[in-house]
Amino acid sequence: MTNWQTPTYNLCMNGAIRTREKCCHPFQETSKGLRCPKYKARPETYYIDFWWKGDRIRVPRDKDGNIFTSYEAANRFLTVMRSKVDEKTFNPKDYIQVEVKKLEFATYAMAWVAHSPDMALNRP
Numbered sequence: 730m731t732n733w734q735t736p737t738y739n740l741c742m743n744g745a746i747r748t749r750e751k752c753c754h755p756f757q758e759t760s761k762g763l764r765c766p767k768y769k770a771r772p773e774t775y776y777i778d779f780w781w782k783g784d785r786i787r788v789p790r791d792k793d794g795n796i797f798t799s800y801e802a803a804n805r806f807l808t809v810m811r812s813k814v815d816e817k818t819f820n821p822k823d824y825i826q827v828e829v830k831k832l833e834f835a836t837y838a839m840a841w842v843a844h845s846p847d848m849a850l851n852r853p
């Protein structure tokens with residue numbers, strides 16, 4: 730580390746990198762990222778857990794729609810989110826996954842129709 734940068738205080742440190750995956754034990758945060766405490770296995774996918782004015786924002790993809798497949802990629806994105814908070818340009822709408830939400834709703838609606846006899850009968 731070099732000391733030439735001006736120290737900045739009160740930096741936003743909101744957010745954490747997590748995974749939905751589980752190994753034999755829950756993954757733990759280490760200096761090298763998330764690891765299984767027993768076998769040092771790492772998750773294959775990650776998401777960012779971010780708090781904004783009492784709301785929890787989960788970000789599983791970057792701006793190009795790529796799922797985070799490394800801790801480093803998620804961490805880089807989280808750093809950008811934090812710096813936007815510091816710059817006061819953070820907009821949670823930029824990070825809410827509208828398409829994913831729509832997809833989840835469609836899946837839910839189809840499952841509901843499939844389990845509802847009345848709806849099934851009325852189908853063309």
Ligand SMILES: [Zn+2]
Pocket residue numbers: 752753754765766767768769770
């Ligand atoms: Zn394990």
